[in-house]
Amino acid sequence: MTLADRTVPADNKEARKGDQIIQAALRVFAEHGLHGTPVPPIAAEAGVGVGTLYRYFDSKEALINAVFRDSKRRLKERLLSDLDLLHPSRSLFDTLWARLTAFAREEPDAFHFLEMQDHHSYLDPESRHQEQALLIPLGMMVVIGQRTGLLNDIMKPDLAIALFWGAFVGVFKAERLGYLTLDDDDLTRARDACWLAIANHNNKGTQS
């Protein structure tokens, strides 16, 4: 029996319970909103006592931050891992779109939670930093895309990102609220429309 054999299971168990609570909280927050969900139902959803939840998180606010960071981290990983943002191309755009739709489809609660407006007043500096960790690489990618002539440079990068991100969110929000149903073709067409909005149409290929 090694040292690891004794310590790791205990650590895992703690980590598991913390994660369990975070995931339960995400589910309940996504359904009822942040202010709309009391703490006890979160504990119930996680299958633990209320007191236990407070052993793992100092306050509801701390829990909200933990949920936010976890969701943001998962989005960032799914979106950017193993991707070379420094060489933008149409196919990179398509890949990013595909990963975004996969995230929205497979983790709808996380996607919805991240788009909620009302957690912004709760976020601590660490959570805001996490936010930047996703935006900055995307911003760099757009800058390079504009320099190489792939993307139009009439919009500043932050504006192009906000426009694209808003369009994407708007489409899924419409679906969630029942204004719309989306099949794969719809998403492909929406993707192409977004590309038209940000691509450089004088494009003769890349340039120095």
Added chain:
Amino acid sequence: MTLADRTVPADNKEARKGDQIIQAALRVFAEHGLHGTPVPPIAAEAGVGVGTLYRYFDSKEALINAVFRDSKRRLKERLLSDLDLLHPSRSLFDTLWARLTAFAREEPDAFHFLEMQDHHSYLDPESRHQEQALLIPLGMMVVIGQRTGLLNDIMKPDLAIALFWGAFVGVFKAERLGYLTLDDDDLTRARDACWLAIANHNNKGTQS
């Protein structure tokens, strides 16, 4: 003294106080969110007592619906009044964009409030109907635009609207959250980018 002389002033006064409360509520809701704002601060902001507020609105929920309907109505009026949606054109699109930006700039609280997610569970049938009163004309306009070859018809109308609306909201949301500052040129460029996303690029002019 006519009948009107007696009744109208009273009606006006009531209407004024009701409106006063609605406008105050809008301001506070926009700043602190729906669940985040207790009723007493709303009354204070309106300069009335809590009891008075409850003379004009049965409950917080009723007040939320009143605020929603009022904001939606103002948006609809500013957006659609005196406009012939049955003959879409690029200049009609530009007009709509200009009116939308004017609304977002001049009534930022109303614009923000309407985009909050968490009021959707509170809305009564009348409020939902108000929602439709804006969406249906826009949908018709897109259908006609597609038929006449002005807009591309690869996206279904609802999808095109969701995409456009999302992009617009995303841009202003980014500004509100401090990711961005928008001058008039930025907005014009964003407008043109949105147009690229939905316009028909094979366009040889209108057709029968």
Added chain:
DNA sequence: AGTTACGGAATGAACATTCATTCAATCACT
């Protein structure tokens, strides 16, 4: 004088958080 509008303290429900207690696991000693 009577009626209606107003205000804000009072009320009770719902909430976030705490804490005394239970309980299972580990440890110390034989």
Added chain:
DNA sequence: AGTGATTGAATGAATGTTCATTCCGTAACT
């Protein structure tokens, strides 16, 4: 190995706070 002591995770009833709503005394108007 068997027994008792110790630890700390888990719990949920109890606590104090905040909230939506009510109610009654006062003011304004007719």
